Amino acid sequence: MSKTAQSVWENCLEFIKDNIQPQAYKTWFEPIVAVKYADNALSIQVPSKFFYEWLEEHYVKILKVALTKQLGENAKLVYIIKMENTYGNKQPFTEKIPSTNRSAVKAQDVDIPLNNKSPELKNPFIIPGIRNVKIESQLNPSYNFENFLEGDSNRLARSAGLAVAAKPGGTSFNPLLIFGGVGLGKTHLAHAIGVDVKDKYPEKTVLYISAEKFTQQYIDSVKKNNRNDFIHFYQIIDVLIIDDVQFLSGKSGTQDVFFHIFNHLHQNGKQVILTSDKAPVDMQDIEQRLLSRFKWGLSAELQSPDFETRVSILKNKLYRDGVEMPDEIIEYVAKHIKSNIRELEGAIISLIAQSSFNKKEITTELAKQVVEKFVKNTKREVSIDYIQKIVSDYFQMDIDTLQSKTRKRHIVQARQLAMFFAKKFTKASLASIGSQIGKRDHATVLHACKTVDNLSSTDKQFRKYVEDLTKKLSV
Ligand code: ADP
Ligand code: MG
Numbered sequence: 017m018s019k020t021a022q023s024v025w026e027n028c029l030e031f032i033k034d035n036i037q038p039q040a041y042k043t044w045f046e047p048i049v050a051v052k053y054a055d056n057a058l059s060i061q062v063p064s065k066f067f068y069e070w071l072e073e074h075y076v077k078i079l080k081v082a083l084t085k086q087l088g089e090n091a092k093l094v095y096i097i098k099m100e101n102t103y104g105n106k107q108p109f110t111e112k113i114p115s116t117n118r119s120a121v122k123a124q125d126v127d128i129p130l131n132n133k134s135p136e137l138k139n140p141f142i143i144p145g146i147r148n149v150k151i152e153s154q155l156n157p158s159y160n161f162e163n164f165l166e167g168d169s170n171r172l173a174r175s176a177g178l179a180v181a182a183k184p185g186g187t188s189f190n191p192l193l194i195f196g197g198v199g200l201g202k203t204h205l206a207h208a209i210g211v212d213v214k215d216k217y218p219e220k221t222v223l224y225i226s227a228e229k230f231t232q233q234y235i236d237s238v239k240k241n242n243r244n245d246f247i248h249f250y251q252i253i254d255v256l257i258i259d260d261v262q263f264l265s266g267k268s269g270t271q272d273v274f275f276h277i278f279n280h281l282h283q284n285g286k287q288v289i290l291t292s293d294k295a296p297v298d299m300q301d302i303e304q305r306l307l308s309r310f311k312w313g314l315s316a317e318l319q320s321p322d323f324e325t326r327v328s329i330l331k332n333k334l335y336r337d338g339v340e341m342p343d344e345i346i347e348y349v350a351k352h353i354k355s356n357i358r359e360l361e362g363a364i365i366s367l368i369a370q371s372s373f374n375k376k377e378i379t380t381e382l383a384k385q386v387v388e389k390f391v392k393n394t395k396r397e398v399s400i401d402y403i404q405k406i407v408s409d410y411f412q413m414d415i416d417t418l419q420s421k422t423r424k425r426h427i428v429q430a431r432q433l434a435m436f437f438a439k440k441f442t443k444a445s446l447a448s449i450g451s452q453i454g455k456r457d458h459a460t461v462l463h464a465c466k467t468v469d470n471l472s473s474t475d476k477q478f479r480k481y482v483e484d485l486t487k488k489l490s491v
Pocket of ligand 2: 202
């Protein structure tokens with residue numbers, strides 16, 4: 017009986033199936049297609065470079081045994097990486113890699129299908145190399161513990177962060193959830209933990225990613241049909257940091273995939289660090305099972321810094337920037353800008369800029385002007401009326417039309433966008449948004465927010481509306 021690629025491979029599979037976990041078999045062997053058998057070499061086609069590396073890393077022994085059984089000692093295995101034509105206008109390409117002669121493989125940068133197109137985010141980016149899968153951490157080294165000043169407002173979160181960095185996955189703070197309002201240091205602290213882990217354990221794989229980018233990658237992976245690669249990529253990380261998880265609200269697909277990744281990491285003693293603008297109890301539209309996972313570890317709050325902490329943060333910043341400033345001015349700024357650290361830094365930066373551009377001495381008078389401007393500027397919150405005006409202008413309709421009972425598609429969409437932005441840019445409740453935008457109830461508003469989320473990830477034109485309006489409402 018003459019051997020064909022299919023028959024050889026089927027026999028191999030039978031052996032492999034008996035020797036590994038069913039789930040692993042399903043994930044890693046079912047997608048393989050045997051394409052050629054000649055000169056004692058079997059060529060198998062795998063869906064991605066990552067897939068190939070994974071097989072070589074985890075299953076090369078069993079593959080060898082299975083193949084030797086079929087073809088004898090001189091058996092050869094050749095991988096063919098078939099990539100879909102998913103990146104811009106590149107041609108689909110096929111790459112042959114002889115398994116037995118790995119040194120012949122040139123190390124080249126290969127976009128694995130997950131590669132994100134935005135230039136500032138290289139991840140998930142895998143540098144080819146068999147036992148040496150490297151992942152760019154996306155950490156910002158200037159956000160470290162040294163310049164994360166301690167105060168009453170952040171002591172718990174900061175010490176928990178230090179504990180986690182000393183023993184990632186080895187404390188009961190898993191996940192560590194850092195929560196608090198804008199500009200209070202969540203992103204800074206999250207990076208600091210990652211930077212510290214990298215310092216102490218250079219071999220550990222750390223990844224920082226915003227929930228927004230995570231979601232985008234997931235959506236892309238679904239579109240490109242490589243959801244499995246996406247999941248496997250995240251499952252090999254030792255310390256996963258996801259910033260602003262409140263962004264996952266209402267995105268049930270992404271929540272679901274995150275749930276699975278989370279469980280896998282947690283079970284394997286890997287560390288998960290999350291940040292959020294709210295405590296788990298206050299999170300809306302996040303699945304219960306995910307919320308209950310968030311509560312497994314520690315939720316640590318970052319509160320508004322007290323006066324002393326604000327002063328020391330300012331002094332530290334000035335010191336690092338090599339700028340001198342009289343104490344009374346620092347205290348003046350710290351006294352008047354209370355709500356968040358980003359504003360505090362912003363005010364001091366514009367104070368320095370003012371004085372150096374205008375060659376003015378930094379006086380209390382100047383500080384007063386700057387602070388006043390700052391407080392006024394940042395206090396401005398857009399109103400629901402303003403949002404309705406911007407949205408109806410954009411679609412060239414009047415506000416009455418936007419609020420009317422009609423079911424005409426473009427009017428319904430305009431109204432849903434107004435509701436969506438009201439939810440996003442104001443603190444008004446769903447009920448109050450509904451009553452102000454054409455006397456609807458809270459369920460209608462919730463539905464509108466979900467529809468806008470969905471449409472903006474599936475409909476290009478619609479996404480453009482959202483982007484344009486976001487710009488108009490943010491200036
Ligand atoms: P959030 O992510 O909570 O919105 P960020 O982490 O972006 O806030 O912090 C805002 C700014 O305040 C950053 O420039 C950060 O470096 C600074 N900052 C926050 N907390 C501290 C701190 N404890 N010490 C020094 N700087 C801080
Ligand atoms: Mg942040």
